[in-house]
Amino acid sequence: MNEHLQFVAASLAGRFEIQLSEFRDQVSLLVQAQQILPICQALRDEFEFNMLSAQTAVDYWPQEQPRFHILYQLYSLAKNVRIGLRVPLDGNIPTLPSIEGIYPNANWHEREIWDMFGVRFEGHSDLRRILMPYDWEGHPLRKDYPLGYEEVQFSFNYDEIDRRKPYMKE
Amino acid sequence: MGIEQKLGNMGAVTLRLEEAVNWARTNAMWPMLFGLACCAIEMMSAQAASYDMSRFGMELMRASPRQSDLMIVAGRVSRKMAPVLRRLYDQMPDPKWVIAMGDCASCGGVFNNYAIVQGVDEVVPVDVYVAGCPPRPEALIHGIVTLHEKVRGEKIKDWA
Numbered sequence: 001m002n003e004h005l006q007f008v009a010a011s012l013a014g015r016f017e018i019q020l021s022e023f024r025d026q027v028s029l030l031v032q033a034q035q036i037l038p039i040c041q042a043l044r045d046e047f048e049f050n051m052l053s054a055q056t057a058v059d060y061w062p063q064e065q066p067r068f069h070i071l072y073q074l075y076s077l078a079k080n081v082r083i084g085l086r087v088p089l090d091g092n093i094p095t096l097p098s099i100e101g102i103y104p105n106a107n108w109h110e111r112e113i114w115d116m117f118g119v120r121f122e123g124h125s126d127l128r129r130i131l132m133p134y135d136w137e138g139h140p141l142r143k144d145y146p147l148g149y150e151e152v153q154f155s156f157n158y159d160e161i162d163r164r165k166p167y168m169k170e
Numbered sequence: 171m172g173i174e175q176k177l178g179n180m181g182a183v184t185l186r187l188e189e190a191v192n193w194a195r196t197n198a199m200w201p202m203l204f205g206l207a208c209c210a211i212e213m214m215s216a217q218a219a220s221y222d223m224s225r226f227g228m229e230l231m232r233a234s235p236r237q238s239d240l241m242i243v244a245g246r247v248s249r250k251m252a253p254v255l256r257r258l259y260d261q262m263p264d265p266k267w268v269i270a271m272g273d274c275a276s277c278g279g280v281f282n283n284y285a286i287v288q289g290v291d292e293v294v295p296v297d298v299y300v301a302g303c304p305p306r307p308e309a310l311i312h313g314i315v316t317l318h319e320k321v322r323g324e325k326i327k328d329w330a
Contacts, residue, residue, distance in 0.1 A: 131250070132285070136249075140285070146284075149284075
């Protein structure tokens with residue numbers, strides 16, 4: 001692990017309760033939902049991680065509890081190191097403090113997470129759907145959301161599907 | 171033809187109104203810039219130097235729907251884009267035609283899911299479907315020539 005990252009991880013482990021995991025020079029910290037704001041503030045102000053390069057979510061239903069993991073990837077331009085944060089969340093519409101005040105580009109990332117997973121961010125200035133139409137119901141990237149596909153009409157089921165088509169009713 | 175036989179060479183050419191109007195419509199049909207995704211690249215290359223669409227009358231592509239006759243829907247239409255597409259189609263003045271270019275516009279293509287409109291004929295009435303992913307410029311030109319033949323065959327009771 002990079003020396004700077006070792007120093008960062010050691011000092012954060014002293015102040016907050018985090019779990020460190022490392023895989024081939026990639027460092028990932030598992031943090032709790034209430035601590036995400038002070039941790040991000042510390043990372044930006046004291047340790048010079050000035051860029052949020054990615055913020056996404058993963059749905060582990062039904063294999064794992066808690067169901068959602070929100071991932072943050074922070075990058076330090078001066079030191080050229082990256083660090084990842086993971087926040088586990090559970091429930092139907094879980095809430096999490098928004099880091100828009102610390103990294104302003106989290107605005108669209110958090111709108112996308114709300115749209116696709118249904119995780120609400122408190123303190124977000126404008127939380128609405130960004131990819132789907134504004135009156136869409138449901139959160140598409142959850143694992144229990146149906147694929148929404150149209151059944152393909154091959155030659156073996158050609159007649160069955162033809163019977164259900166709207167032009168057959170005329 | 172009848173009147174020339176009776177009155178001789180008057181120095182004028184006569185033809186049916188249908189033929190004249192349809193000839194004028196096909197020879198100067200201006201498409202609207204509606205390239206959404208990858209099919210737009212093939213539409214651009216069909217308009218460019220090697221496969222020239224200007225020889226078929228499509229000298230330029232107008233970005234404004236008010237000044238265009240033909241809408242080539244090139245690319246996949248998402249559910250969020252479908253009302254926008256309908257609005258632009260409604261803003262085009264008559265006579266107007268629609269070519270669904272590519273697989274995604276014709277039937278949803280490879281994207282068989284909740285987010286993509288499965289065939290743009292759910293939204294606008296389509297005259298010619300061009301298959302391909304993406305269709306070669308020659309295939310698009312073939313589709314345009316097919317549309318021209320269709321327009322040449324239109325009767326006066328359709329548009330009058």
